[in-house]
Amino acid sequence: MSPEVLWPKAVRSAVKxxxxxxxxSAYPYRNACPTSVWASLIDGASQQITFAGYTNYFVWQEQPRLAARLARKAQDGCAVRFIVGDPDSEVTRRREAAEAVPLTVGTRIRITLDALEKIKHSPGIEARFSDEHIALSVFTFDDQMLVTPHISNLLGHESPLLHLRRLGEDGLYDRFAAHATALWQNGRPIWPDDGTTTTTS
Incomplete structure (x- = not known):
C-alpha cells in the first residue's frame, strides 16, 4: 500500500x-548551521569529502586546524576534493561587482588556494577550478551533504542551507552529488604540474 493509504493525513504532515x-535539517542562513555540525561531518567522513563552494573561504576561518585534519583524512584513505572558482575569471569579476564588499570573491578564493598550497602534496588531496557553481555550493561527506543555493547578491553565509542524508537512489542527495561530480569532471587542474588530467565526459 502507498504511504497515503497507510498513514493518515495528520501523521503524514509530521512524519516524512x-x-x-x-x-x-534546514537553515534559513548558512551561518545558522552550527560549526559543530560541519566539524562532525568533516571528522566523521572516511571515504570522500568534497568542498564544491565557489570560494570555500569560510571553512578555513571556522574550522580550527582544518589543513592538518584534512591531510590526516587523506593519509587514512579519504579522498578530499576542492572545487573553487577561478579568481581571475569573468564570472568572478561579475560576482564581485554584484556583492560589492571589501573582501572580494577573488581574495576569498586566493585564501583557499594559499591554504591548499600547503597541503597539496598530501596523497588524496586534489583541487580544480570551475566557473559553473557560482550560484550553488555543495559539500559532501560520505553519505551526508550540506547544500547552499545562493540568493541574489547576498554573501554565502546569508543564503539558506540544507543538511541532507542519502537514503536511496535518485533522491535529493544523488541529484546534488551528480552536480558536484560534473563540476569535478569538467574542472581545470589548479596545479598543472601535479599529474592531474581533466576529464570532459
Whole structure:
C-alpha cells in the first residue's frame, strides 16, 4: 500500500514519507548551521569529502586546524576534493561587482588556494577550478551533504542551507552529488604540474 493509504493525513504532515526524508535539517542562513555540525561531518567522513563552494573561504576561518585534519583524512584513505572558482575569471569579476564588499570573491578564493598550497602534496588531496557553481555550493561527506543555493547578491553565509542524508537512489542527495561530480569532471587542474588530467565526459 502507498504511504497515503497507510498513514493518515495528520501523521503524514509530521512524519516524512517521501523524498524529503533525506532532509536532516534546514537553515534559513548558512551561518545558522552550527560549526559543530560541519566539524562532525568533516571528522566523521572516511571515504570522500568534497568542498564544491565557489570560494570555500569560510571553512578555513571556522574550522580550527582544518589543513592538518584534512591531510590526516587523506593519509587514512579519504579522498578530499576542492572545487573553487577561478579568481581571475569573468564570472568572478561579475560576482564581485554584484556583492560589492571589501573582501572580494577573488581574495576569498586566493585564501583557499594559499591554504591548499600547503597541503597539496598530501596523497588524496586534489583541487580544480570551475566557473559553473557560482550560484550553488555543495559539500559532501560520505553519505551526508550540506547544500547552499545562493540568493541574489547576498554573501554565502546569508543564503539558506540544507543538511541532507542519502537514503536511496535518485533522491535529493544523488541529484546534488551528480552536480558536484560534473563540476569535478569538467574542472581545470589548479596545479598543472601535479599529474592531474581533466576529464570532459
Amino acid at each position: 514519507t517521501g523524498p524529503d526524508r533525506e532532509i536532516v
